[in-house]
Amino acid sequence: MLRVHFTAEDFARIRFAPRPAPLQELHAALATAVTQRGGPLFAPWRGRMMRSLPAASSPLADLVPAGRPPSFLDVIGDTMADGFEQIRATNPGLVRAELERVYGAVPVPRWIRGLHAGDETAWRTLHRAQQAAFETVLAPVWSVVQDLHHEEFTRYALTVAEHGVAATLTRLAPGSRLHEGVWEWPGAAPDRDVRLDGRGLVLLPTFHHPAGPLLQDAPGHPAVLTYPAGPGCPPTAGGPVVSAEALAAILGRTRLDALRLLAEPHTTTSLARALHVSNATASSHAAALRSAGMATTTRAGRSVTHQRTALGTLVAGAGLDPPHASGSRPPSASAWARRSAKRA
Template structure:
């Protein structure tokens, strides 16, 4: 049975995209326990294996049943389009213990015997203390598993938001929802978004709108099911995940390097998706100040365009930039 997210008159005007480092952290912890989700992430898993062994992930994974309820308060819908991890984990620490206890009881009931484990008993006996304990574990997981790669992950997520925002502007809500994921089914007659999933969840949006959350580690699933008081949210696999962990494919051609200079040519060729200065510098192993100077020259030459998203500027190639950067014969 699918999720059913029913739109009211005002809800299409309150759709927003967001990026969440907390969601990626939580989802990465889930991936480590789910072989089905590991496919594209095997290079990452090999690299972080040692760090993961040093973490205490058991209590978090105890609250991640294969199907059924997981505590919403541990990864609430993002409070703004691109919140920092520090902002998001601070909101987790402020969770009402009564709300946390309800989440614990529902999640632990999904897995036989979970409530009777030492971790399960600790959560049920002291929900306020458990909130802080689990927040500490999430913070450890963020630092070890996600933070070192966050510039790369954030660049991919924000490129997805930029792409789908354009598609929304070009074709409207029905077209956008039809393209986000094969499991999405928009029923225009009832203004309901149905999302195929092993559950049955009905949620009227009631004027709150909908958060669309691209995710790296959610792949290949779509996740929804947030209950009040949380804003209705759907997390879906980000575009371009196939090349996420691959090393940059060859540098620019020798001829393009002679024309533009080798570093500037590499900057142009690396922009296969919209990207910010920090993420691009991380990808190329260059200082942000160096990359920023080259981006400015390429933009002035008409090879790149730029636009502001949140607190950063995203760069992408113009049609001329795409043509110039295509592989040729040296």
């Protein structure tokens, strides 16, 4: 069982990673392939992946003898290059200690000995292996992973707004429970207690690791908990993706239209007119978006103005058409999807 111990300060420092982390997702995928997790749903994907991995990626297997990867590989970076820079910046003492931990008495490959000694050629070997594996395993489906992450981000934000942090955490992990400040994950191996002690927690969904959490607990940094999410099978280039229809199913179609319109300031009256709803309904949608942190409301005399926040912009998506002028009804979600497809 995994037990994550929170203080009051830690609850205030929980955050959701705004974007997927390429290296974390890659390591989750490789761990799933090696450990045979996922059952029959993952079997065809595993076979294709193992057959297609290039020879340049083979050094990665040397890093996980007995399936125990060194902790310095677990980083959150927006790009592969950023992730590798974080790995390369790891304290040399930690690199040596982790390599010694995972190898123990196992014979050590020559390039791993070079990594242990800080040899630059060995680091380049690791970089090339990670890049080669990413290009084969994740690059063809990375846009799908981004869409799935976007959907999970939206679901998390709305659930926190409606039910609070405690209920949201347990919903992320069916079967887990939060009791007296301890989040318990039954069945997670090995048995482990992690004390946050004010460092906070970053939540990062993965779509290639079907069973159990992966927790990075580096001293002096927020803990990072990578948890299984998505449809329950590996993403493919043809889908599933988070479409405009899927986002509308989470937010509600009218509320999604409202969120898109609020890219520009709107009074309650102008928002109601654009949505073709009553002022009371428009005000209710704005309040729901505001409680989720996706919109702000400012008052000037008897008038109030609503506008999207940075979180709202992230949830709405960066590649969407700008909202239509007040007085015209926004296009339907399916129309948004068709226009996006045409632009692509």
